[in-house]
Amino acid sequence: MKNIITISRQFGSGGREIGEKAAAKLGYKYYDKEIIEKLAEKTGLAKEYIRKAGEYAPSKSMFSYAFIARNRDGTSITDYLYRVQRELVLEIADEGPCVIVGRCADYILRERGDCLNVFIRGALDSKIERVTKLYSVSADKAKKIIKDADKKRSINYKYCAEREWGVMKNYDICLCSTALGIEKCVDLICAAAK
Amino acid sequence: MKNIITISRQFGSGGREIGEKAAAKLGYKYYDKEIIEKLAEKTGLAKEYIRKAGEYAPSKSMFSYAFIARNRDGTSITDYLYRVQRELVLEIADEGPCVIVGRCADYILRERGDCLNVFIRGALDSKIERVTKLYSVSADKAKKIIKDADKKRSINYKYCAEREWGVMKNYDICLCSTALGIEKCVDLICAAAK
Numbered sequence: 001m002k003n004i005i006t007i008s009r010q011f012g013s014g015g016r017e018i019g020e021k022a023a024a025k026l027g028y029k030y031y032d033k034e035i036i037e038k039l040a041e042k043t044g045l046a047k048e049y050i051r052k053a054g055e056y057a058p059s060k061s062m063f064s065y066a067f068i069a070r071n072r073d074g075t076s077i078t079d080y081l082y083r084v085q086r087e088l089v090l091e092i093a094d095e096g097p098c099v100i101v102g103r104c105a106d107y108i109l110r111e112r113g114d115c116l117n118v119f120i121r122g123a124l125d126s127k128i129e130r131v132t133k134l135y136s137v138s139a140d141k142a143k144k145i146i147k148d149a150d151k152k153r154s155i156n157y158k159y160c161a162e163r164e165w166g167v168m169k170n171y172d173i174c175l176c177s178t179a180l181g182i183e184k185c186v187d188l189i190c191a192a193a194k
Numbered sequence: 195m196k197n198i199i200t201i202s203r204q205f206g207s208g209g210r211e212i213g214e215k216a217a218a219k220l221g222y223k224y225y226d227k228e229i230i231e232k233l234a235e236k237t238g239l240a241k242e243y244i245r246k247a248g249e250y251a252p253s254k255s256m257f258s259y260a261f262i263a264r265n266r267d268g269t270s271i272t273d274y275l276y277r278v279q280r281e282l283v284l285e286i287a288d289e290g291p292c293v294i295v296g297r298c299a300d301y302i303l304r305e306r307g308d309c310l311n312v313f314i315r316g317a318l319d320s321k322i323e324r325v326t327k328l329y330s331v332s333a334d335k336a337k338k339i340i341k342d343a344d345k346k347r348s349i350n351y352k353y354c355a356e357r358e359w360g361v362m363k364n365y366d367i368c369l370c371s372t373a374l375g376i377e378k379c380v381d382l383i384c385a386a387a388k
Contacts, residue, residue, distance in 0.1 A: 172370045
């Protein structure tokens with residue numbers, strides 16, 4: 001029995017919807033925006049900043065890194081936020097069965113034996129279709145949003161977890177939502193958790 | 195409904211056992227060694243040669259490529275074998291529901307809409323454990339066998355399919371047999387196919 005399910009996902013793959021539905025089906029708590037709200041409470045940082053920080057590259061070069069915002073004690077805001085986020089994810093996992101979307105939860109909880117780490121990907125065309133509908137943008141704009149978001153997730157994960165995002169070996173189960181469909185992904189995750 | 199299931203797998207991950215059990219559970223035909231036998235009939239090549247060729251790097255450099263065995267009409271044996279293998283896999287898929295292990299079947303059948311492409315991986319320690327038991331070898335020897343076999347599969351796939359082996363984007367579902375266990379992998383593949 002896997003008590004904790006972490007969902008990492010490509011932008012536009014439906015990973016959030018899949019996570020939410022899996023949590024509902026399993027009777028697990030669901031954490032996504034709730035984590036951002038809790039982090040805002042704990043850190044005093046704005047929700048929008050935290051939301052973006054989760055998908056933001058803290059530094060694209062050693063040069064720019066020197067100029068990122070720092071706390072009074074010298075740690076960067078990125079490092080500070082990750083430290084608080086890490087503590088929060090550990091606390092949440094201790095509270096009981098849950099589904100956690102994003103936030104490097106797979107890495108943060110890597111030492112627990114009751115974690116199922118899931119990655120949801122999709123074909124580019126279907127991700128574009130999903131994003132154009134959800135955000136009312138053109139296909140070209142959707143493509144750019146997807147590319148940018150995944151790049152930022154990848155760099156943020158690499159920075160915090162010091163390993164590669166979206167690489168098979170870091171997950172227990174990787175599903176293509178285009179080939180399988182949202183409902184089938186939900187069913188497979190629930191079956192894998194049981 | 196997915197009529198064809200292709201299984202690609204890391205050496206020692208139990209992918210073959212999982213494929214065989216999934217085929218039995220679904221009532222699908224199972225192809226693994228059967229393909230080697232059929233290829234031997236069709237090509238006149240030795241079974242052992244064909245078995246190794248599926249996991250063998252046809253060329254590691256452009257230089258060595260110039261010296262690989264060639265047929266009378268000038269095609270290399272590797273290219274010839276792949277051509278016959280491709281025809282055979284297409285024929286098998288046309289005959290009815292089946293599970294095909296290895297042989298670049300995921301790539302060969304990429305234009306069919308009723309294919310479920312699965313990749314089975316495992317943690318190195320559990321692959322070593324499996325290989326030491328199955329082949330009665332030391333852990334060090336098992337580690338070397340695993341590394342070599344996967345390297346050869348990877349290069350062979352790259353040569354024939356012109357894309358990367360073991361990379362998430364080429365599969366609909368990727369499972370870690372260490373985290374999930376053999377039986378759970380079987381169940382998930384059957385559920386995904388239905």
